[in-house]
Amino acid sequence: MNRRAVLTGLAAIATVPVAGYFAFSKRNLGDTKQITGSGVTRINKTEAEWRDILNPQEFAVLREGATERPNSSELNAEKRPGTFVCAGCDLPLFKSEWKFGSGTGWPSFYDYIKGHLETSADYKLVVPRTEYHCARCGGHQGHVFDDGPPPTGERWRNNGVALKFVLA
Template identity: 45%
Template sequence: MGSSESTANPESFPKGKSEAEWRTQLSPEQFRILRQKGTERPGTGKYDSHYETGTYNCAGCDAPLYKSSTKFKSGCGWPAFFDAIPGAINRHVDSSFGMKRIEITCSSCGGHLGHVFQGEGFPTPTDERHCVNSISLNFHDEKNAGK
């Protein structure tokens, strides 16, 4: 999903920044996805087949988003989670590409993460698939936490 528009007014988020500040902090690809609602190609992200114990945080602001215990193999080509850390994400209706999807963004900085799909029949407690761009995430290994 590409757009020249940013996700939201930076003042409306606890960790919001101006677009100029985001451009200096993020790589061009991170900026395209997190701030312009882009999508990485399927199967190219480093966390698609990553299953270590820890927490996946927002690559923009480092807010915790997903616990590794909610990650599952969906075969979609992007990291998939069945639930987020409570309060970590916002959901928005996305009507681009002639279809209705649910976009997910970081509740701390407004960064675009991906989309939620419901009712696909995965054997998870929520029957949801949070399809997240790897580039929108940073992983924090539980074994090295606090070191």
């Protein structure tokens, strides 16, 4: 899975200049938006711009890949119907019906909104893990494991501070 994610990422990078070239004649010179494979339009901000709109905890997780303390998020107890969106850019990431009690102290989901998350290999610990981030702003969300419940068997372990809950 890691290998495939890396290869997909390389393919995406490789296609950007090509797509940009062919779109060139139809777009304004000032238009620097990049389109990901899923059709989500990338948001690119400077570090200073992110610090303006994120609090220090959000910045540490979303922009620096930190992990919040377990059981520190109010979203652990959130059970109402709704949608969990990226705290950096409001892109919908998880539906409430996919949330389950993982007992880990972090909001956990067994599925996600397709095309709205991207994965990469994370070598911070001895054993490589699969990191995932928002497809629109690139903000780090959490890590995905293969010990989740059916039907997917996936466990998307998310930092609560990287999410906002939108009541249905």
